[in-house]
Amino acid sequence: MSSAAFVIIAIFTLAAALAAATLRKLMHAALSFAAALVGLAAFFFLLGAEFVGLALVFIYIGAVAVLIVFTILLTRRDVGEDRGFNWAGVIIALAVFCGLTWSILATQSISIVAPHIRALTVKRIGEALMTGYVWPLQCVGVLLTAALIGALILVMEEKR
Amino acid sequence: MSKSIDQVFVNAKQWLLSWLAGSPTWLIQVASILINIFMLLAVFLTLFALISVLERKILARMQNRYGPNRVGPFGLFQPIADGIKMLIKEDIVPERADKIVHFLAPVLLAAVAILTLGVIPYGRNMASFTIDGGILFFFAVGSATELAVFMAGWASNNKFSMLGAMRAIAQMFSYELPLIITVLPVVMVVGSLMPDRIVAAQAEYTFGVVPRWFVFTPWGAAAFILFFVSGLVESNRTPFDVPEGESEIVAGHMTEYSGFKYATFFMAEYLGMFAVSGLAATLFLGGWHAPARVLEIVPSYIWFFLKLSVLLFVYIWLRGTLPRTRIDQMMNIAWKFMLPMAFTCVIAAAVWHYAGRGLRGWLWSLFVIAIVYSALSIVLDIRRKFAPRVYRFAE
Amino acid sequence: MTPTLQIFLIVSAALFSIGLLAALSRRHAIFILIGIELMLAAANLNFIAFWRFAPQPHQPTGVMFAIFSIAISAAEAAVGLAMVIAVYRHYHTTNVDQLNQLKG
Structure with missing residues (x-):
């Protein structure tokens, strides 16, 4: 499990997810959501769960993403762009992230490297x-x- | 002797890699991957160029014309001329188009087509990469085609594009089900999702004459036909080229593309066609195996590409023969006939397996398929037989 | 340095927070659905990471859990999007702030 691959995949996934959460145009957000899921599937490959990664791509890119873009088209009258943005949500999300990170970093028993496993x-x-x-x-x-x-x-x- | 000719490409790769002996492992791995990618692209882009000119020539022969015959010997340099023309054409992007998505759509489509080609074994020990769930990989990556087509249609900001993309997605979704379900019996019988294992399972000969390809079993033959038709739809070929029907909606999702982006779409379509026919050859026609024991002298990759060319010829032949289907008829047949038949193939394969994989299993599975087929045709026909003919127009 | 379990969990936490951000701060119903899907995806990443880093050998429980969770989230997305369309038919809007008919 190489760290270079990890860093690239992590940056790609998080950037795409952030774009999905914040872009103004709905269609762009939906496509970024699909990209974020591709990154997640790459994570699964990295972790040795190839089947789950393939199933994720198959179900999400092939079905859920297309379903989302179709729904966007079918409810087109008032969209295209989403104007409302609630800043309280940002604060809550940040607080949750800080809390989770603090508790993860405080737990020493999980700073372990991956053991060698039989291929799944x-x-x-x-x-x-x-x-x-x-x-x-x-x-x-x-x-x-x-x-x-x-x-x-x-x-x-x-x-x- | 024949063994070394059979493995000449594998040995050539080993020889190239032996130059790197002594360097770190990751470098050798990267070099090996790069060689595989280069070979994949070189072989299939050459095949694409060849098929595009052969298609025009064969279609011309079917229509009593000559076809391209000016550029080079027998017009064989026509694809080069076309390529140069496409490259130097102006690349027009509509003013109101979504520029980024408009650009990404053909790239994604071509990438998907090339990735799906990668899992198919072209010969003994010759696959671009092996992965435990190879067949699943093929369909998982291939399912991104729909998103790419949608991106093209939506980003162009043109109603013909959008209509074409909608049609394309509707038909791809409907036919993806029979396409995937007809693969299931093969996977069930072999017990593996790896293309290599599936090819290896078709290696022997019954009575020493008939090769054990799955197409020679009743469920295999039925599944092969269903798979081929679904593949025809997936690659948007005539008679199922509704999404880009020239007489109705200009060129469907490709309306607003010009120059090299259009060429990329064109290429992706052909590569997707190669991938589906390659998978059909792998699953049902024994992959790279020779059709008779004496013919095993001929290298394995030649057999694979022969089978591929036969399938591609049928594609071209159908294009020259059949008119375009109507979209509602197409959807009807997908959901009412092809899907139940695909499930029947799964059941028939199970019957074949439990009846001993011999003559008894052969007859029993033929029986199952025949019963479901006749029942389906009776049920689907009953309402239509005495009804007056109804013409439907767009509303 | 090879990635440890902690780093995977932090990435997953970041993904979860982004999903939460989308679900809490956007007004459009489809964005809220995307946010929920992202949170579920983060949970799946956790399942796989814990499975991978657990002492060996053991059953592929984490992988199984992730597979079922993917199937269920697909069903959830289908029903959720159908609800978005049904709501849009009635109110001609997908902005969740305007769906306030039960408000006293």
Whole structure:
């Protein structure tokens, strides 16, 4: 795990996330959000969880980001730009960040380097999903079906 | 002898890397990666140039014309002339366009196409990079195409662009489902997401004659056809070129692009076509394996590119033959026919596996597919048979 | 210097705070959704980092948790965006400050 890769990915991810949170144009923010998730997937690759990184790119870039830009287009009348900005939110976010950083730095037991691990192959993940995690998997399936139907009903035209 | 010809490119790379012997490991790694990237780009950009001129010539033959025949021998230098023309053309960016996104869209599209090409093995020990979830990588990276097309359509600030992008995303989303689900039976049967393993699983011959390619099983044949049609849609080729239908919406999401950016779009489209056909060859047509044991003397990469060229010829052939489909018909067939058939392929592959992978499994899976196919065609046909013909117009 | 667990956690905390910033300070409903997604992403990074740095060998629990969390956040995004569209149909706005009909 090289530190150069880490620094590059961290700067890219945080810059894209910050752009997603602060840019005025909605569409730019949505595209920066997609870029931030690519950076996050790179983090997952760096940490050796390739499958999760690929799944993240697949689901977020392929589906969620496109869904967001479509929603922006469908609710276009009053947007394009978002003017309201609440400065209290900045203060709260900064306070949360400082608190989290302080507590992380104060905990000495987590300043460890990564141990050597057996590569996490797709096969192992599949075996885990099909043995110990079958019930969660089924529940997620039911949840996704319910979400699909719920989203459809929400956006269907109302009958007069 | 044939072994050394087969491995000539692998050995050449080893020989190049041996010059660096003694240098730090990271340098050798970087050099190895750079060689892979260079070879990938060199081979596929040459193929792109070749296919673009061959496509015009084959289409011309189908229409009783000659096609390009002025530049160089048989018009083979035509792509160079086209490239120079594209390079020196003015690059027009619309006044009201979103400049950054307008610029990034073709770059992203080309990058995605090149990345997806990287996981396909072109020959024995010849893949640009191997990754444990190679097939998943292909689709994960490939799904960024939709975002790139959307960026192009939105940033151009033109209603034709936006309409084209909307159409493109609608059809890509609909056909991505059958595209991915038809890959599932292969992954299930092989038990791996690595393209190398999938190719290796198709190595042997039944009775010593028929190669064990997945296309020779009933579920494989059905999945191959579904995959090919979905791939046709994904690469926006005729008869599914609704997003850029010239007679309707100028050029779809590419309307506001000119000069080299337009050429990049064009290139990305062809590279995406190579990637999908390469994946089809890898998954169903045995990858780089020879079709008969005697023919294994011929190097593996030649077999891969032969299969690729056959698939590309079918693409061109379809383009010369079929008219453009209507978008509602296209969506109908995606959701009502292709998706259920894709799921049937998964079930048929499971039946094939549990019936012993032999003749019995072959017949049983054929039975499953035949039943679902006929049931689907009856159900989909019933309402249409006696109904008067309805013409629909845009509202 | 190789990155330690602490540095990963700090990056994750920064990502979480940025998500919080987007969710708290913007008025547009889609921005709030983006903020929530960013916070969930930060949580996923934590799961993976803790899995990677835990003493070996062990089950891939963190990875499993991240996979399920990604699936659930995708469902959440779909329903959330559908709600944004439904609200927009009724009120013709997506500014959350103007959705105050229950206010006394």
